[in-house]
Amino acid sequence: MTSKKKAALTSIIAAVFLTTMKFIVGILTSSMGIISEALHSLLDLLAAVITFVSVSISDKPADKEHQYGHGKIENLSAFFESILLVITCVWIIYEAISRLISGNTAIRVTVWSYLVVLTAMAVDIGRSRMLFKVAKRDNSQALEADAIHFSTDILSSGVVLLGLICANFGYHKADAISALGVAVIVLGISYRLGKRAIDVLLDKVPDGLTEKVESRLKSNKDIVCYHDLKIRVAGPDTFVEVNVHIHPHTDLETAHCICSRIEKDIASLIPRCTTVVHAEPDE
Numbered sequence: 001m002t003s004k005k006k007a008a009l010t011s012i013i014a015a016v017f018l019t020t021m022k023f024i025v026g027i028l029t030s031s032m033g034i035i036s037e038a039l040h041s042l043l044d045l046l047a048a049v050i051t052f053v054s055v056s057i058s059d060k061p062a063d064k065e066h067q068y069g070h071g072k073i074e075n076l077s078a079f080f081e082s083i084l085l086v087i088t089c090v091w092i093i094y095e096a097i098s099r100l101i102s103g104n105t106a107i108r109v110t111v112w113s114y115l116v117v118l119t120a121m122a123v124d125i126g127r128s129r130m131l132f133k134v135a136k137r138d139n140s141q142a143l144e145a146d147a148i149h150f151s152t153d154i155l156s157s158g159v160v161l162l163g164l165i166c167a168n169f170g171y172h173k174a175d176a177i178s179a180l181g182v183a184v185i186v187l188g189i190s191y192r193l194g195k196r197a198i199d200v201l202l203d204k205v206p207d208g209l210t211e212k213v214e215s216r217l218k219s220n221k222d223i224v225c226y227h228d229l230k231i232r233v234a235g236p237d238t239f240v241e242v243n244v245h246i247h248p249h250t251d252l253e254t255a256h257c258i259c260s261r262i263e264k265d266i267a268s269l270i271p272r273c274t275t276v277v278h279a280e281p282d283e
Helices: 005-030 034-060 073-101 110-138 143-166 174-203 209-218 254-271
Strands: 225-234 237-247 275-281
Touching: 005 110, 005 143, 034 143, 034 174, 034 209, 073 110, 073 143, 073 174, 110 143, 110 275, 143 174, 143 275, 209 237, 209 254, 225 275, 254 275
Parallel strands: 237 275
Antiparallel strands: 225 237
16 A cells, blocks of 8 residues: 555544534534534545545556546546535534524534533644655645645634633633534635645646746756746646757757756756656757
């Protein structure tokens, strides 16, 4: 099993544990804040499963039907994850506002209420760090999306914790208000994840990447100029195409060596990068 699969599987196990614990304590205490976090964790579990499947498929080599590989399955999974989070937020907002309007905001704050939130924060800190580490090493956007997601879960759990503390001092509306806070946080996460996934699916070049490649090309003394630079990203893989002009009297073997050096230079700049360089004689 690859490191990406192990990281995704660990995230699934953590999500199962947190979801079960939050639902049990949320139902027993009637805490809207904890129940909203339980639903959030349920979506985390589904997202973790999608991520596990996507990283398993994305590592498959290119074939006749998928000549650029299967990397975009990671971006597609991130897009599905953002949709699921928005659906959850709609339910949380509806339920929290209904409680505030009806006045049915009383909850039972126990030691278990605090324990489940503090445990969730500790688990999210651990797994977000682990996912960030593996995502950076393997250039996995699916794992990075999960890592960002779970790191912001820490903030949403903090909002719920604040609601429990207020409810413990008699201000029970704070629990429903904290649930609304969780929903706002998650909506923000969903927007960023969804936008990033759509950008990659539509072949938008990541910010700053074109400038990095152009900087390397401009500093190369073997070429006269370049044009038609194209960059696309698919999951953990990046594909670069560029036409370069070289001196007209350059022999074929030297031209080939120049193109190879350019490809290696760009590959050292971008992890998991496939570069195609087309050489033309400069007029």
